[in-house]
Amino acid sequence: MEVLEEPPISLDKALKMYRVIDEDGNPVGPEPSIPDKLLIDMYTYMVRARILDSWLLKLQRMGRVALHAPNKGQEAASVGATLALEGRDWLFPSYRELGALLVRGMSEEEILDRALTTIDDPLKGSDFAIYGHRKYNIVPAPVPVANQLPHAVGAALAAKIMGDDIVTMTFFGDGSTSRGDFHAALNFAGVFKAPVVFVNQNNQWAISVPVKRQTAAPTIAVKGVAYGVPGIRVDGNDVLAVYTTALEAVDRARRGEGPTLIEAVTYRLGPHTTADDPDRYRSRSEVEEWERREPIRRFRLYLEKKGILGPGDAEEIYRTWESRIEETVVKVLDKPPLPPEVILEDVYSKPTWNLVEQMRELEESIKLLKELGVEVE
Amino acid sequence: MPVMNMVQALNQALREEMRRDKRVVVLGEDVGRRGGVFLVTEGLIDEFGEDRVIDTPLSEMGIIGVAIGMALYGLRPVAEIQFIDFVYEAFDQIVSNMAKIRYRSGGMYSVPMVLRSPCCGGIRGGMHHSQSPESYFIHTAGLITVMPSTPYDAKGLLKASIRSEDPVVFLEPKSIYRTIKEDVPDRDYTVPLGRARLVREGDDVTVVTWGAMVYQALEAAKLAEEKHGWSIEVLDLRTLFPFDKDAIVESLEKTERLVIVHEAPKTLGPGAEIGAYIAENHIELLRGPIARVAGFDTPFPLVHEKLYMPNIARIYMALRKVMEY
Numbered sequence: 001m002e003v004l005e006e007p008p009i010s011l012d013k014a015l016k017m018y019r020v021i022d023e024d025g026n027p028v029g030p031e032p033s034i035p036d037k038l039l040i041d042m043y044t045y046m047v048r049a050r051i052l053d054s055w056l057l058k059l060q061r062m063g064r065v066a067l068h069a070p071n072k073g074q075e076a077a078s079v080g081a082t083l084a085l086e087g088r089d090w091l092f093p094s095y096r097e098l099g100a101l102l103v104r105g106m107s108e109e110e111i112l113d114r115a116l117t118t119i120d121d122p123l124k125g126s127d128f129a130i131y132g133h134r135k136y137n138i139v140p141a142p143v144p145v146a147n148q149l150p151h152a153v154g155a156a157l158a159a160k161i162m163g164d165d166i167v168t169m170t171f172f173g174d175g176s177t178s179r180g181d182f183h184a185a186l187n188f189a190g191v192f193k194a195p196v197v198f199v200n201q202n203n204q205w206a207i208s209v210p211v212k213r214q215t216a217a218p219t220i221a222v223k224g225v226a227y228g229v230p231g232i233r234v235d236g237n238d239v240l241a242v243y244t245t246a247l248e249a250v251d252r253a254r255r256g257e258g259p260t261l262i263e264a265v266t267y268r269l270g271p272h273t274t275a276d277d278p279d280r281y282r283s284r285s286e287v288e289e290w291e292r293r294e295p296i297r298r299f300r301l302y303l304e305k306k307g308i309l310g311p312g313d314a315e316e317i318y319r320t321w322e323s324r325i326e327e328t329v330v331k332v333l334d335k336p337p338l339p340p341e342v343i344l345e346d347v348y349s350k351p352t353w354n355l356v357e358q359m360r361e362l363e364e365s366i367k368l369l370k371e372l373g374v375e376v377e
Numbered sequence: 378m379p380v381m382n383m384v385q386a387l388n389q390a391l392r393e394e395m396r397r398d399k400r401v402v403v404l405g406e407d408v409g410r411r412g413g414v415f416l417v418t419e420g421l422i423d424e425f426g427e428d429r430v431i432d433t434p435l436s437e438m439g440i441i442g443v444a445i446g447m448a449l450y451g452l453r454p455v456a457e458i459q460f461i462d463f464v465y466e467a468f469d470q471i472v473s474n475m476a477k478i479r480y481r482s483g484g485m486y487s488v489p490m491v492l493r494s495p496c497c498g499g500i501r502g503g504m505h506h507s508q509s510p511e512s513y514f515i516h517t518a519g520l521i522t523v524m525p526s527t528p529y530d531a532k533g534l535l536k537a538s539i540r541s542e543d544p545v546v547f548l549e550p551k552s553i554y555r556t557i558k559e560d561v562p563d564r565d566y567t568v569p570l571g572r573a574r575l576v577r578e579g580d581d582v583t584v585v586t587w588g589a590m591v592y593q594a595l596e597a598a599k600l601a602e603e604k605h606g607w608s609i610e611v612l613d614l615r616t617l618f619p620f621d622k623d624a625i626v627e628s629l630e631k632t633e634r635l636v637i638v639h640e641a642p643k644t645l646g647p648g649a650e651i652g653a654y655i656a657e658n659h660i661e662l663l664r665g666p667i668a669r670v671a672g673f674d675t676p677f678p679l680v681h682e683k684l685y686m687p688n689i690a691r692i693y694m695a696l697r698k699v700m701e702y
Contacts, residue, residue: 150445162451
């Protein structure tokens with residue numbers, strides 16, 4: 001049996017966890033050289049994602065948002081990885097990546113328009129908990145997990161075939177790694193050296209199933225190795241570790257050297273979605289332990305120790321964005337809803353005859369409902 | 378004008394479209410050096426290279442998922458599924474993504490791709506090389522489903538499918554890949570999606586059918602004419618969704634009798650939708666019941682496939698039923 005001649009991909013990086021700062025914000029090794037402004041931007045994006053996340057929870061409880069998948073605790077991986085992309089690159093997020101959306105340039109208003117399905121919803125009310133926008137090269141996530149992974153590979157290959165200097169990045173959870181799409185995507189990406197970066201948010205729980213029930217592999221990152229895709233395991237709550245690793249992976253993809261699988265080890269501090277009750281399957285003490293490791297506090301301590309944030313700066317950033325986002329929420333809550341006809345639009349490039357007939361049926365039924373005084377919303 | 382079979386016509390359609398538009402790429406299992414197991418992609422790799430004629434790993438889910446990503450980015454992929462019977466691994470990608478990305482993105486993104494695949498029975502292919510699963514695709518909003526029955530239509534419909542802004546499932550009845558030959562223009566032309574073809578004119582019964590069943594219907598029509606002098610019209614639907622309702626209605630205005638023939642199993646086969654559409658909207662045109670002749674409601678058998686599929690006898694029985702009502 002012939003054995004591959006190429007040197008094997010490092011198992012070490014796939015098994016050990018890379019981190020730059022510890023849980024109290026102290027450097028554990030050499031620190032990457034990153035300009036102060038970018039460090040403060042990183043921090044600000046994470047804070048914005050956290051505030052927006054808590055608003056989406058509130059708005060769901062108020063009955064204004066159909067469903068929300070909380071991001072709390074996972075901001076570092078979302079923000080850190082996405083900051084490694086250029087504007088022309090493409091993002092294929094999952095439904096739990098508010099930080100990534102903000103980094104790509106989507107505003108809180110655009111995100112809230114989406115969540116509240118206002119008249120300005122860019123996705124025209126198609127589904128809950130998903131976000132995307134062509135303006136920012138963000139392809140809206142499908143809710144069936146891992147579906148977007150082969151798309152990220154296909155777009156990366158298309159860019160390669162067309163000679164475009166484009167990298168794609170996709171996010172997905174630990175549960176996703178059990179699906180066939182993960183296998184197909186990693187396999188194709190490895191074979192064709194697609195310029196794609198896979199970012200796994202290993203948040204320990206796929207609803208109630210712990211990562212140990214998803215796989216007997218020692219890590220998620222090690223799965224890449226078998227596909228010929230370097231797998232790198234990082235502390236997903238350490239934004240500096242995620243950012244530097246993603247930057248290397250993006251550069252590698254851009255150089256034509258192929259894909260990378262990054263496993264960001266993190267924790268979902270909230271429920272799976274607003275329809276979930278995590279007290280049924282995990283202990284409070286486990287959650288409390290991860291609260292102590294959460295990424296924003298940790299990065300703040302680092303920035304303060306380095307003197308990049310002065311006394312009161314962190315509070316100032318928080319207060320500024322808290323009031324800006326609150327203003328945006330008030331503005332968006334006041335917007336009119338989408339008109340009914342959107343439910344029959346965008347199925348095809350031009351409506352087929354059955355949809356034309358069904359549009360007439362919809363219009364007539366709306367008139368009749370009004371006459372009958374029946375409220376359907 | 379050169380005489381071609383369907384394989385040659387499809388090959389020429391791909392070649393012409395790849396020359397015309399460099400965004401068109403072909404991907405699938407064995408589509409490169411092997412030229413596809415039925416040779417539809419033969420020689421393309423020599424002209425267009427490995428970047429545009431892509432032999433993939435053996436994974437329908439990967440082929441379709443990756444083709445979707447390519448189409449999102451701006452290519453016009455033509456993805457081959459070696460036999461449509463193997464498409465089910467890709468079903469989540471087809472139903473949840475290929476069909477829904479335009480809707481999910483509020484029209485911001487689209488997936489202009491073609492899934493082409495040999496389908497249907499008649500070559501003793503057994504359970505997993507003979508299926509006619511068009512109903513699944515027709516039932517999925519966002520997809521266009523096509524099945525040609527002649528080399529001329531195969532070329533023109535495939536070219537139209539590649540140029541379509543919407544995703545197309547293009548099913549090729551493999552039993553007539555090489556048996557039907559006809560003149561096919563050596564130049565660029567398209568056959569419009571959504572339009573049926575009148576194959577045989579008649580006054581007494583309209584037979585709506587497609588794919589290889591067109592030829593079974595023609596034989597049954599001849600038999601009915603010889604035996605009873607009945608005049609049978611045969612309509613080849615060509616595009617199964619959105620189907621050409623106007624052509625069916627126009628024909629029924631003359632014949633007032635409808636028989637639908639397809640290889641797909643009867644229960645919830647496309648005939649159910651066509652029949653229901655006519656019954657719901659044009660019942661006044663009909664003199665009596667609609668008859669359907671379809672594959673039996675079983676998995677496709679290896680043995681006695683000519684009895685399983687609609688044949689001259691079963692179609693004739695249906696003609697008799699509607700004529701003698």
